[in-house]
Amino acid sequence: MATKSVLNDSKQVARAVALINLGARLQVLESETDLSYERLLRLYKEVAGRSPSKGQLPFSTEWFLTWQPNIHASLFQNIYQYLTKVSALEDIDAIMKAYKLYTEQIAACGVEPLLSITRAWRLVKFIDNSMLSMTTCSKCGGHFVSEAYENSRNFECGLCSPPARAGKGAASGGILLH
Numbered sequence: 635m636a637t638k639s640v641l642n643d644s645k646q647v648a649r650a651v652a653l654i655n656l657g658a659r660l661q662v663l664e665s666e667t668d669l670s671y672e673r674l675l676r677l678y679k680e681v682a683g684r685s686p687s688k689g690q691l692p693f694s695t696e697w698f699l700t701w702q703p704n705i706h707a708s709l710f711q712n713i714y715q716y717l718t719k720v721s722a723l724e725d726i727d728a729i730m731k732a733y734k735l736y737t738e739q740i741a742a743c744g745v746e747p748l749l750s751i752t753r754a755w756r757l758v759k760f761i762d763n764s765m766l767s768m769t770t771c772s773k774c775g776g777h778f779v780s781e782a783y784e785n786s787r788n789f790e791c792g793l794c795s796p797p798a799r800a801g802k803g804a805a806s807g808g809i810l811l812h
């Protein structure tokens with residue numbers, strides 16, 4: 635498919651480096667570049683200054699449906715979907731760009747980002763594979779990450795209906811969308 639060209643190779647390396655700088659796991663690099671595992675490992679050590687963390691990627695969809703992670707995931711997914719609509723970016727480039735915009739927006743709210751680039755990447759795959767979906771909140775009209783077959787008629791987002799346990803203290807640590 636892709637011809638082995640110097641240009642393509644440098645594009646792949648640039649993409650891998652950008653992903654490493656965003657904190658992506660090695661599995662993301664393996665999936666999104668044509669570079670060999672050995673090369674990615676070397677690149678990772680050189681760029682991150684340490685060995686990549688071992689272990690499985692988070693495979694569960696549950697995390698994205700818990701209260702605060704859901705708000706972060708929804709914010710990211712809204713940005714990502716907007717970018718893919720208005721630009722011709724390749725998927726992984728749109729994910730990276732959306733992730734940067736997400737972290738900037740979160741920083742402007744004075745909140746720590748809960749979503750890692752690896753989770754953001756997983757989220758896009760989950761939605762592509764219909765394991766999760768985006769549903770419109772029946773109260774505020776915002777689009778939120780939800781179960782794949784959520785009933786939108788009764789769906790209320792985590793901002794409109796925060797869980798009782800959230801309390802005042804936890805709410806102030808969340809994102810407030812005005």
Ligand SMILES: [Zn+2]
Nearest residue numbers: 771774791794
């Ligand atoms: Zn809502």
